[in-house]
Amino acid sequence: MTTATWDAGERALLQAAFESFDEAAHTLQQSYSTLTARVEQMDLELAQSNEALRRQLHVNEAMRRHLDGILESLSTGVLVLDGAGVVTRANGAAAAFLGAGHAGDLQGRPAEDVLRAAGLTSSDRPQRIGSRVVTITGAPLTAEAGGASGSLVLLHDVTRVCLLEEQLRRRERLAAMGEMIGRIAHEIRNPLGSVELFASMVRRDSADRPSVQRYAEQISQSVHAMDRLLANLLLYTRPDRAPRAWHHAEQLILDSLTLAAHAIAKAPVDIRLDLDPRIPLIWCHEGQMKQVCLNLIxxxxxxxxxGGRLTVSLTNEAESALGVPAVRLTVADTGDGIDPSHRSRIFDPFFTTKDEGTGLGLAIVHAIVEAHQGHIDVDSAPGRGTTFTLVLPHPAPLRALPPAAVQTCVCVEESAQ
Known part of the structure; x- marks a missing residue:
């Protein structure tokens, strides 16, 4: 009886234990399912976060490449410095300005050392690097929090600006000088005519006195020399009043060489002509353009x-700054070159380094070229010779005409003068 009752009690307890275990297992299963769902949700959220991070990294990388492209496209040299003044980044323009092979060569070096190695200082005044003129400015680099995180050094190429300023100053100076020269030339020319008249009368009335005739002839020669000088002065002051027409380019240059024969005969000069046959004519005033070529030769x-080599060439100007079709006429020599300290004054009237020069030759060239709406450049260095380059407008319509029509136009234009 007792055993049977005990077995019933054990069974009840065992049944209760199984029920408790089932409940615990069920609870555990629910917790596991909940945890699994949570893990799956977290995996999804992590994947979404990773995708957003990848997109952001892609955007940041695209932005970085874009900013790098902008930085490298700048003509202004840029040096990025840290708080200690050390270069952390530079663009290609800065490397070119400072003579570095690559922008990376500047990184890790103090900015002062980099500038000093290129012969520059931190001054904001224009400074020369070779043929360039640059200005240097600094600017603080501000972080997002508003504090300073370094600085920028900017190198600006102001060569063109300085050249234009120099040309403007020269024009203002020459305009004032030209007005004065023109007035003086007229005032001198009038009494010179009287002197020449009286000299001719003395020659006529002293046929039996050779010494007097000789003195009168010397007076006359001196008057003619002064008259030529005054003619050059007037040509310098009023070159824009002469009419222009089509003229044969090769013949014009050959005539100029003939006029310069007295100078060419004094030294063994090898003359080379490189004239583009596609440019048979140039639009100019014949006498003035011969004067230009003669002076340059x-x-x-x-x-x-x-002795040396003289090269005269005539080519088309592919991309003319004049805004119209143009031709390029160059006169190059292999001579002594021009002292850099004289470069800015070579077109000034009365400036000369020659003992017997008047200083009007290049001034007249400059005035005539400008009167033809062209421009003239000079490239020279001591010991490497000099090249004068003239760019002259070359109206397009006549270039398209057949040779016979062009010849007709030349004759009509010349007869209209």
């Missing part, structure tokens, strides 16, 4: 007292 020959 004589100037080149005088720069080669021991």
């Amino acid at each position: 004589v100037n080149a020959v005088q720069a080669m007292p021991a």
Whole structure:
């Protein structure tokens, strides 16, 4: 009886234990399911976060490449400095300004050392690097929090600006000088005519006195020399009043060489002509353009007292700054070159380094070229010779005409003068 009753009690307890275990297992299963769902949700959220992070990294990388492209496209040199003044980044323009092979060569070096190695200082005044003129400015680099995180050093190429300022100053100076020269030339020319008249009368009335005739002839020669000088002065002051027409380019240059024969004969000069056959004509005033070529040729020959090579070339100007079709006429020599300290004054009237020069040759060239709406450049260095380059407008319509029509136009234009 007792055993049977005990077995019933044990069974009840065992049944209760199984029920408790089932409940615990059920609870555990629910917790596991909940945890699994939570893990899956977290995996999804993590994947979404990773995708957003990848997109942000892609955007940041695209932005970085874009900013790098902008930085490298700048013509202004940029140096990025840390708080200690050390270069942490530079663009290609800065490397070119400072003579570095690559922008990376500047990184890790103090900015002062980098500038000093290029012969520059931190001054904001214009400074020269080779043929360039640059200005240097600094600016603080501000972090997002508003504090300073370094600084920028900017190198600006102001070569063109300085050149334009120099040309403006020269024009203002020459305009005032030209007005004065024109007035003086007229005032001098009038009494010179009287002197020449009286000299001719003395020659006529002293046929039996050779010494007097000789003195009168010397007076007359001196008057003619002064008259030529005054004619050059007036040509300098009023070159824009002469009419222009089509003229044969090769013949014009050959005539100029013939006029310069007296100078060419003094030194063994090798003359080379490189004339584009596609440019048979140039639009100019014949006499003035011969004067330009003559002055440049004589100037080149005088720069080669021991001999050398003189090259005259005529080509099309592919991308003219004049805004119209143009031709390029160059006169180059292998002579002494021009002292850099004289470069800014070579077109000034009465400036000369020659003992017997008047200083009007290049001034007249400059005035005539400008009167033709062209421009002139000079490239020279001591010991490497000099090249004068003239860019002259070349109206397009006549270039398209057949040779016969062009010849007709030349004759009509010349007869209209």
